[in-house]
Amino acid sequence: MAKKGRVFSGARPTGRQHLGNYLGAIQNYVALQDDYECVYCIVDVHALTTVETTENLQENTLEMAIDWLAAGIRPEETIVFVQSHVPQVMELHTYLSMVSPLGKLTDLPTFKDMVRYHPDNVNYGMVGYPVLMTADIVLYKSDIVPVGIDQAPHLEFAREIVRSFNYRYNTKVLIEPQVKHTEVLKVLGIDGKEKMSKSLNNHIELASTPEETVKRVREMVTDPARMRRTDPGNPDVCNVFSMHKLFSAQEEVDMINAECRKAGIGCVDCKLRFANNLNKHLEPFRARRAELEAKSNYIQDVLDDGAKRAQTIAEKTMEEVRDAIQLPRKK
Numbered sequence: 270m271a272k273k274g275r276v277f278s279g280a281r282p283t284g285r286q287h288l289g290n291y292l293g294a295i296q297n298y299v300a301l302q303d304d305y306e307c308v309y310c311i312v313d314v315h316a317l318t319t320v321e322t323t324e325n326l327q328e329n330t331l332e333m334a335i336d337w338l339a340a341g342i343r344p345e346e347t348i349v350f351v352q353s354h355v356p357q358v359m360e361l362h363t364y365l366s367m368v369s370p371l372g373k374l375t376d377l378p379t380f381k382d383m384v385r386y387h388p389d390n391v392n393y394g395m396v397g398y399p400v401l402m403t404a405d406i407v408l409y410k411s412d413i414v415p416v417g418i419d420q421a422p423h424l425e426f427a428r429e430i431v432r433s434f435n436y437r438y439n440t441k442v443l444i445e446p447q448v449k450h451t452e453v454l455k456v457l458g459i460d461g462k463e464k465m466s467k468s469l470n471n472h473i474e475l476a477s478t479p480e481e482t483v484k485r486v487r488e489m490v491t492d493p494a495r496m497r498r499t500d501p502g503n504p505d506v507c508n509v510f511s512m513h514k515l516f517s518a519q520e521e522v523d524m525i526n527a528e529c530r531k532a533g534i535g536c537v538d539c540k541l542r543f544a545n546n547l548n549k550h551l552e553p554f555r556a557r558r559a560e561l562e563a564k565s566n567y568i569q570d571v572l573d574d575g576a577k578r579a580q581t582i583a584e585k586t587m588e589e590v591r592d593a594i595q596l597p598r599k600k
């Protein structure tokens with residue numbers, strides 16, 4: 270079946286993925302493959318703007334890639350690669366930086382957030398982050414970028430840079446990417462307060478053992494007003510219930526919804542039911558992950574092959590870009 274266009278998306282190498290990554294991004298990555306030619310990039314260079322140590326960069330990259338593949342990303346058709354393996358992106362970033370107004374870059378919410386969270390390391394790379402992001406997207410002539418509603422302003426900025434470049438050099442070589450709004454589920458961590466995140470240690474890893482998963486689910490915060498087993502609870506404010514809605518059969522969700530309100534079910538039982546359903550849901554993922562892990566060098570080979578395919582597209586774009594700028598040719 271003919272594909273509708275090319276999708277690009279990138280994610281920082283954060284190692285083993287958790288439920289929040291899965292529900293918020295990976296699931297969508299997998300689904301997009303049916304309709305689009307997909308290019309998925311592990312953005313290790315972006316990570317350098319804020320990481321304190323690069324010690325685990327290699328391991329985190331491989332762990333993340335293996336989770337993507339185990340979840341259903343198909344490397345035979347989808348290009349999966351590491352950002353730094355295609356150095357053309359750095360070159361394009363430099364050219365795009367010349368048409369990116371500094372005032373706008375420092376005004377973007379992401380830059381302000383980075384300054385707020387890393388006040389001791391406000392670096393040049395942070396300012397240029399959206400420019401590098403634009404280079405990532407346009408280098409592969411991507412038509413579509415899936416983003417949540419909160420990311421839309423950054424895509425609009427990317428489109429502006431593309432227009433500025435094309436205008437300045439009187440060319441149509443760069444394509445303005447279109448936004449594909451995706452419903453990004455905000456998954457709360459086991460603390461029931463913050464977004465699920467590794468750095469907050471409130472996450473549930475996809476690759477955990479079933480026992481570890483049960484242990485983690487047992488730690489989940491429920492309706493804070495329900496102090497005793499005999500107190501009626503309110504599923505509407507309970508994160509365990511939100512998870513049930515995603516992983517449990519409708520009948521069970523309805524039962525919990527009704528029973529919790531009259532103290533007919535206890536939180537321990539409720540959590541165990543969720544943990545069991547989650548483990549069942551993740552069974553095929555975990556089996557596939559084990560299979561991939563058993564193949565020595567497989568993930569590295571996939572990433573190398575992805576980089577080769579990405580480079581082919583990238584170099585072609587760069588030839589057009591250099592010509593459009595009228596950079597002096599070499600023999």
Ligand code: SF4
Pocket residue numbers: 491492495502503504507508509510525529534535536537539540
């Ligand atoms: S019974 Fe379930 S839904 Fe109700 S408060 Fe406890 S964990 Fe939450």
